[in-house]
Structures are given as C-alpha cells and as structure tokens.
Amino acid sequence: MVVDIKKLQQLYKFSKHLSLSDASELIKAAKTKTYQKKELIMSEGSLSNNVVFVREGLIRQYLLDKNGEERTFRLIPENYLMANVDLVLFEQPSRFYFEAYEKTKVFMVDYNVVMNIVQNNPKLQKNHTMFSRRMMKEMHKRLELFVLSSAEERYLSFLEDYPHVANRVPDKYIASVLGMTPVTLSRIRAKIASEQ
Secondary structure, three states: OOOOHHHHHHHHHHOOOOOHHHHHHHHHHOEEEEEOOOOEEEOOOOOOOEEEEEEEOOEEEEEEOOOOOEEEEEEEOOOOEEEOHHHHHHOOOOOOEEEEOOOEEEEEEEHHHHHHHHHOOHHHHHHHHHHHHHHHHHHHHHHHHHHHOOHHHHHHHHHHHOOOOOOOOOHHHHHHHOOOOHHHHHHHHHHHHHHO
C-alpha cells in the first residue's frame, strides 16, 4: 500500500489516538480533491455527507435569500472542517452552497465512515465530544456577538479569529458574515485606521 504522507500528517493533527487499522481505513476512505476558484463543492439541495478538511484555500458558504441575493454565511479557511450540517443534524438537504473562493485543496471522508471509527474507539469518542463542544462554543459565540455586541466589536472579533482571511475576500462577504452592510464595515475600518 502506498501511503499518502500529507493525508497521514493531517490525520495525525486530527487525532493521535487512532489505531493503525482505523488510520488505514480513514486514509483509504479519504479522497484528495482540488477545486478551482469559483467551483461549487456543494449546492443547495445536496445530500452529500462528506466531512471536508480544508488543506489549502478558502471556502465560502452562502445561500440565496428570498430576493435571490447571495448571503455569505461563513468563510472556511485552511485547517477548518466543513460538512452538510443540514443533513448531519437535521436529516434534510443542504440549504447552502459551498464554493471554492480561491483554488482550494481538501480531504473529504464520508461522515458515516468517520462515525463508525469514532464509535468503536473510546479515545476518539472523547475527541468527538470535544469537537462537538467546540462547534457549539463557536455557534454560541457568534450568536452572542450578534445579540450583545456592536458592529465594530463583531468585526474586531472576526479579525482576531480569522486574521489571515480579512484581506483575501471582498468587504461585502465579510460584512454579510458579520450581519452588516459593506458601507458600515467601511466606516468601521476607517474609524479603526484613524485611531491607530
């Protein structure tokens, strides 16, 4: 068997508790794919259940509102995971589009394969629980920011969490993720620049 060193390195980052047989199963199941800029990874209505790890590049998650306008929901940079949460959590087709904003290299593994390995490995169950908590923490933080924070505070939090993303995408995408208009974001950036 030829071993893909990059897959092995990424797998090791994910969990040091994988047995050799589990690691082998994941490596066999993992597909490496490169998406070109603007190429769709997943569309609205998709029933894909792949877990996707972003090795290089940036993915934009968006939906179309009732007026047909794109609303960017999330920007997913390197070393982050994406999945069809609508399918995994709610057993319904995706409401979102996932687009490679720039040339993007990923590993993808069927969610069921991952869960089968996790369920048969107590140490991985602990990792799965920690991962689930981290996702809940991120969702709660985002909700809290929207309810309790000003637009400027949301932007500063975004810069803190994703410092290498802000200069890679247009303001309109960042503004959408942060629930503000591009004009508001421009004013915030100008204010911050004048204070420095």
